[in-house]
Amino acid sequence: MTDLLAIGTILNAPDIPASWIVGLLFAVFALLSLAGAFAVVLARDPFHSALALIVNFAGLGAMFLLLDAAFVAISQIIVYASAVVVLFLFVIAYLGDRRELLHMQLRAAAAGPAGVVVSIAMFLTLSIGVVAANIPSFRKLGVEPSDVLPEFHFGSPQALGQTFLTKYLLEFEAISIVLLVAAIGGIVLGLTGRARHKRLQSELGVLSADEHKRRFRARLDAPRAGTNVREEGHAALHGQGSGGAMDTRAEVVPIGGNGNGHNDGADS
Amino acid sequence: VSVDPTLYVLLSTALFAIGLAGVLTRRNALVVLLSIEIMLNAANLALVAFSRLHQNHDGQAAAVFAMAVAASEVVVGLGIVVALSNLRRSLDTDELSELNG
Numbered sequence: 001m002t003d004l005l006a007i008g009t010i011l012n013a014p015d016i017p018a019s020w021i022v023g024l025l026f027a028v029f030a031l032l033s034l035a036g037a038f039a040v041v042l043a044r045d046p047f048h049s050a051l052a053l054i055v056n057f058a059g060l061g062a063m064f065l066l067l068d069a070a071f072v073a074i075s076q077i078i079v080y081a082s083a084v085v086v087l088f089l090f091v092i093a094y095l096g097d098r099r100e101l102l103h104m105q106l107r108a109a110a111a112g113p114a115g116v117v118v119s120i121a122m123f124l125t126l127s128i129g130v131v132a133a134n135i136p137s138f139r140k141l142g143v144e145p146s147d148v149l150p151e152f153h154f155g156s157p158q159a160l161g162q163t164f165l166t167k168y169l170l171e172f173e174a175i176s177i178v179l180l181v182a183a184i185g186g187i188v189l190g191l192t193g194r195a196r197h198k199r200l201q202s203e204l205g206v207l208s209a210d211e212h213k214r215r216f217r218a219r220l221d222a223p224r225a226g227t228n229v230r231e232e233g234h235a236a237l238h239g240q241g242s243g244g245a246m247d248t249r250a251e252v253v254p255i256g257g258n259g260n261g262h263n264d265g266a267d268s
Numbered sequence: 269v270s271v272d273p274t275l276y277v278l279l280s281t282a283l284f285a286i287g288l289a290g291v292l293t294r295r296n297a298l299v300v301l302l303s304i305e306i307m308l309n310a311a312n313l314a315l316v317a318f319s320r321l322h323q324n325h326d327g328q329a330a331a332v333f334a335m336a337v338a339a340s341e342v343v344v345g346l347g348i349v350v351a352l353s354n355l356r357r358s359l360d361t362d363e364l365s366e367l368n369g
Contacts, residue, residue, distance in 0.1 A: 030279050037283050038286060041286055041289055041294065041303060041306075053305060056309070057309065063313055064313075067319070069320065069331070072312070072328050075335055076312075079335050080305070088298070115288075115293040116289055116293060122285050122288055126281035127281050135321070138272065147324055155325075159325055160328055171333060175337070178337060185343070186344060
């Protein structure tokens with residue numbers, strides 16, 4: 001049974017003289033995935049980073065095909081290159097206004113040079129270890145008896161299904177719980193209900209622009225009586241808690257607004 | 269030239285180092301998450317290469333598990349990013365210090 005899923009087996013067969021094809025494919029897709037990874041890290045716009053990640057994932061998917069892992073390769077394309085990257089793109093589009101994000105990149109990262117040095121050191125350490133480990137080549141080790149039914153191709157969905165449902169059944173069930181918890185966590189984190197918003201803001205000591213506006217209007221509309229004092233005390237408490245940009249704006253707005261009186265309640 | 273497992277694992281270490289550089293040097297929380305994805309994929313490549321070397325499905329199973337965990341991590345991570353941007357209008361990792369004790 002020779003189907004497309006077994007392309008790695010076909011190309012890696014020792015009796016095929018044109019095994020340089022494998023070397024060529026490896027070189028092409030290795031360069032592709034490396035270029036994608038570099039582009040992710042170096043691109044200034046997060047949108048471009050996410051698009052470059054697709055290139056990286058596609059190159060790695062081809063690597064998995066060369067390694068006889070057909071199911072992993074297909075999962076790689078479906079899960080990563082499609083679902084995960086689309087999720088990233090949706091979030092980047094949802095956050096909108098990328099000027100602030102771009103402006104942020106202009107400043108050098110706090111740990112910039114040290115981070116580069118650390119990752120180069122990590123690469124050298126790991127590659128020295130890999131080369132020193134003297135891993136045998138694919139052919140020298142030969143083909144061991146497979147750990148699945150003999151009629152299942154290596155790396156095929158059937159073979160992996162048998163592995164999941166016999167040897168790794170417990171882990172397979174556990175990963176479903178992990179996915180469920182992650183889905184619930186995503187929903188909880190994405191909630192934008194008023195109650196949750198207020199609670200988070202009061203816990204973090206950060207107020208949204210809407211909340212600032214509401215409090216400001218409430219202070220303008222209120223008679224100069226007890227509630228006014230209470231509001232100012234509240235604002236002062238928050239201003240002391242965190243010196244964020246939002247709080248400085250909160251201090252500036254009321255000073256400019258008090259001179260004009262009640263008409264400021266109508267501006268946006 | 270035969271393509272040895274060493275080459276695959278070397279490519280995996282290179283990708284891992286690139287992802288690490290992204291995590292350590294970029295300040296945008298979104299790009300940090302993208303770089304973490306690169307690192308996870310690099311580990312997956314090594315797993316699958318050794319799985320092919322030993323003709324054993326354990327490595328591929330571990331790679332698929334890693335994919336599922338990575339997908340969960342992306343969901344939670346992006347949820348945190350969206351919540352942060354709603355709260356602070358900033359994704360600068362140098363400014364996020366609420367958990368700093």
